[in-house]
Amino acid sequence: MMTNSLESQCSHLDQIGDFPSGQTVCPQCVEMGDRWVHLRQCLVCGHVGCCDNSKNTHATKHFHASDHPLLRSLEPGDSWIWCYEDEVIIDGHPAGKNQK
Template identity: 55%
Template sequence: MDLLCTHIDQIRPVKPGTEGCEECMALGDSWVHLRMCLGCGHVGCCDSSKNRHATRHYGSTDHPIAASHEPGEDWAWCYADKLMLDLA
């Protein structure tokens, strides 16, 4: 499935900007799971979280790929192509 993603070339060697969702931490809010932008390292909450900050980050930056930032998970999601990517 990775071969269908047209945005692989936009993945950068990034480090997480924070240990939790940047926006939720500023709001004093909670999240369900975390995603890290592979374009800039922004950490945001997943779509199961009420604020959906990872998706909002994509909407405001057009950084298309976010990886799971959960221990033991090696996958990413391309928002633009709507594809799951195996990073293992």
Template identity: 50%
Template sequence: MPVDPTPCEHFDKEQIKSASKMECQECVKTGDPWVHLRVCQTCGGVHCCNSSVNKHATKHYHDTGHPVVISAEPGEHWAWCYEDDKFMPY
């Protein structure tokens, strides 16, 4: 995956939304485990990554059109824009 340090037009790194809880809100409802967490930068929802069985972060994008998530994992500082298919360290 190519790394481009330039943010896309959908990501405002000055207005980062962080995880309110370190859990996938959808996996909690179904009792499923998750691997890593992502935070939607539009609504602040916390969802599981594509390495997780349910891939709730990607499903959230397809359901809502919210384009950018950030990693909720400690020490990770990157964003992913689904709309632009772009990885962005910040």
């Protein structure tokens, strides 16, 4: 059993890969000719999808299809990570710190 200490809010952080953060579109929405509200990026494989305020919720669909629990916001100024499994927001995690 996992303890629920503050230090280990999320047990998936070691799955985070190294991805460019320069995407500005949801590719699946573009393909459908649809629009999105905010962009989210899967931190396990780098997939880019749209947020739950968007009609197509591609980021959440990606989680259900892939079991990749971690995503971050691609919105300028946002630095949080969301874990679907643990349902926690990790604020200011330095994922993507290598972005130029």
